[in-house]
């Protein structure tokens with residue numbers, strides 16, 4: 483029997499890992515599950531966050547499984563099946579990966595007899611929809627177009643009207659997918675999962691108005707040609723304020739480049755550790771259990787790696 487593949491796609495920082503962690507904590511799967519974490523940056527962080535759950539994780543970093551790492555992906559699937567033989571594999575592709583290409587990779591000659599694509603979920607950050615569609619439409623639209631279920635994230639602080647406008651725009655890109663706009667906290671995730679597994683089509687809300695989106699043409703198709711990454715592994719001890727100061731600069735100055743995603747786990751004083759998460763306009767810092775090595779990963783365009791090195795080393 484072919485192994486089920488659930489793909490949880492979505493642009494940088496949309497909430498893919500959060501959703502996967504939630505699915506695991508709500509024990510929504512009965513079978514043995516393996517998670518493939520694919521990070522564009524060379525320093526992987528999500529795998530470590532999910533590993534706490536005790537599930538088997540396979541990390542494929544430093545590129546996208548949909549282009550530069552397709553062969554690594556195929557080999558990983560074969561190894562997972564041979565060594566673990568799970569009932570299901572959940573894939574979290576990199577935020578700059580194209581869902582169409584990942585589906586293609588899953589249906590390759592080498593894998594077609596082994597696996598079967600099951601859920602195709604794309605998480606869409608409702609607050610950054612316009613930013614991403616305007617600047618990185620080639621990647622973002624592909625993720626929306628090829629999903630069967632689209633989950634809106636960060637809906638808690640967003641007005642109903644804005645959610646409706648974004649929903650309407652999504653429907654223009656993908657008229658057949660189910661769009662879930664209710665905050666996840668208010669929904670039992672198994673409702674979403676059963677919807678995603680059934681792939682039934684939802685009614686379209688006809689009342690929503692159009693949103694004005696200015697699209698910039700992106701000619702290049704390979705994420706490596708468009709996005710860059712910078713990473714750091716360090717035993718250095720930081721302070722929470724310093725990390726906050728650094729990350730805040732990404733919003734107000736372009737001297738480090740156009741930073742679309744920054745995340746990390748670093749040590750602060752008294753053997754305490756923090757995890758930080760940045761997407762444009764939003765910084766979240768939380769205390770986490772002690773780790774082994776500090777890690778920082780940044781993705782963006784036109785990154786000034788010298789300045790990034792300096793700011794993280796000059797503390």
Ligand SMILES: Nc1nc2c(ncn2[C@@H]2O[C@H](COP(=O)(O)OP(=O)(O)OP(=O)(O)O)[C@@H](O)[C@H]2O)c(=O)[nH]1
Nearest residue numbers: 493494495496497498499500577635636637759766
């Ligand atoms: N307020 C709010 N924050 C969210 C929501 N979803 C995710 N976040 C936060 O957004 C940040 C990024 O979430 P992740 O789950 O790591 O996003 P991701 O898509 O896995 O990120 P990458 O894999 O790095 O592209 C974290 O700080 C989350 O807590 C949401 O629905 N509401």
